[in-house]
Structures are given as structure tokens and as C-alpha cells.
Amino acid sequence: MRRNGFAYRLDARDGAARTGVFTTPHGDVPTPAFMPVGTKGTVKGCTVADLRALGTTMLLGNTYHLHLRPGEELIRDLGGLHGFMRWDGPILTDSGGYQVFSLEDTRKLDEDGVTFRSVVDGASVRFTPERVIEIEAALGADVAMAFDHCPSLPSDRAGVEAATERTHRWLERCVRRHRELGGEERGQALFGIVQGGSFADLRARSVEAVTSHDLVGYAVGGVSVGETRAEVLAAIDAAAPRLPEDRPRYLLGVGTPRDFFDAIERGIDLFDCVTPTRHGRTAQAFTSEGPLNLRNAKYARDERPLDARCDCPTCVTGYTRAYLRHLTKSEEMLGAILLTHHNIRWFHRLMAEIRGGIARGELARVRSEWLPQAEPTTSQPAE
């Protein structure tokens, strides 16, 4: 697929896993790729120069938070999200669907949209599919996500089915508004989101409805809201093989090393998660020996770097586990920053290894090298 400054080129395959390049108006993203989460227009603890040095190609901004503060008009007037935060690489904005539907007690849902209370000032805020597309157009990211109804768990089949069908009706409205505002010609692609919970037939039907729109890319949503791992994998199995091969596939909000391998082996290309940044702020580091919690007293005199094999600035500078533990115990901001940088780099290195593994037909070997060390931790989709 190639049009309007967007392209997806599939380079190699290993089973259902793919490696390729997603091209956007702000640059290329080798896939599979991990996108750090810049909820409020900042990846916590990272300057844009840091992000480039760590190997970030694309990052994520949050429509819900940026709408509430500072507001999309201000951002549009100050250069769009790229100019405002000084990141000239690709950006994706989520639709706010996840945040809106996680605020169960403050929302009112009807067929037209959702009303909720602002976490900033308590004001009543209304999101409709059209309104969300207008906000995302003002933010000006390379990729805007469609506004979807993500059913919260536990949800029975009827509840999931209703949310899935509403997502399809809302997608039609998103597509229409996106086109009215200039469509891809103004440098912004729209991605549709497949729902359907853990019901294979609903997933299949959702893929059919969502891909009836000729969009630059597609996402699989509603898989990180509290299901079991088996349910998540079944949902991906039901959706990914039915998505068009010549478009990027994004799995929303899933982000541990084990999740990455499981999803990539099923044909997923793009990921976002707050895991590396949140863990960085809570004294946890991903390492080739497994997760390391610097609160543990055994690191008090440990003179080793976080990971001897890591090429991140934290490890290369020679900061010791003992020093990093001291910083985090003392609640010094530098501790969180150094750990965040290490974790983001670690995720990008993992993705680079995975891309190489797919290209060589050796993804299974990369998995066996990386996974025994990287224990699964809980996915944490919201920040």
C-alpha cells in the first residue's frame, strides 16, 4: 500500500510474523515497533533528543488528556503536536476511547457519543465520533485512531456485541468526518479499531466491518482490559489473520516482552504501553537476567550496571545498581529518568532483535534467547 505519504512495505515473514516498514509523512517506522506513550505530550522523563538517542521512531499522544489540557486549539495554533512538543518523527494519537470507558462512574453513553466529567476541572465534556476526529485533526498526528466503544470487563456476550456494533457505526461517522476535514491529503491517516472481546465470531465480524473501509492501517482493541492471557491470544488469533496483509496492524495497550512475542507471532506490527516508563518510575528495570527491582536491599552495594549487555546511556555511563538504588530510595528524579531511559532502550533493542530474527527466519530462537530472562509482568494500559 502506498498513497498520500503513507505506505506499508512487507519485507520478510517468519510464520505469521512480519517485518516491514510503515512510512508516514514524518518518517519511517521499521516494524514490529514499540511506541513509547507520551500521554500529555511528553514521554515522562525523556527529552525528544533522549528519545531519538534511545531509538524511538514513533510515539503516542493521548487525545483525551490533551483535549482537557492544554486543549487542541492551543496545540494547533502552536504548531500541532509535532511543533508543540518538538518531536518531528511520526506520532499516533489514541481516540480517548480507553480513558472515557474506564471512567465508568462519570460517563453517560448513548448512541451519539459519551458525556464524562473532566479529571482536570470537573466540567462536563462530550465526545462524539465527529468531535474526536476534529480534536485529532487539530492535534495533527500522523495517525488518528477512530473513536471506539471498548467494552469493560466483565462483559457478557450481549454487552460485547452491542459495543462492537456501536464501534462499527461510530467508525462510519469517523471516516466521514475525517474525509470532510481533508482526509489523508492533509497528512493524517485514520486507523479503524476491531472489537469483539474474546468471542472469535464477533472478532471475525468486526474485522469484516472495519476493513470494509479502505484505511491506511487497522488496530485490534479491547484486549488489555482484564482478560486472561488465553483470551487475549484467542482474540488476536481471530482478528489478525483476517486483516489485509499490506496494512500495518496495531495491538492497543499491550506491552510486556512475552505479550510482544505472542502477538508478533500472530502477525501484529505495532505496540504501545506505559510499561517501560511506569516501571522506570517505580524502581523496576528490564534486564537480560530478568526484571530487577532496585528497592531490593541486595543491590545496595552492587557495582554492576543494570544490564551488562545494554547500550543505553544509563548503562554505558556506568551508573551502578547501587547508585540507582540510592537515587530511587531517595526519590531523586534522576533515578526515575535513568531507569526510564534504560527500559525504553531495552524495549527498542528487543524489537530490533525481533525484526532481525524475522528477517533471518529465526524468531523462535530470538524468543528463546530473550524470554526466559524477561518474566511477564502485568500489562498496564493507562497512565
Ligand SMILES: [Zn+2]
Ligand atoms: Zn541500559
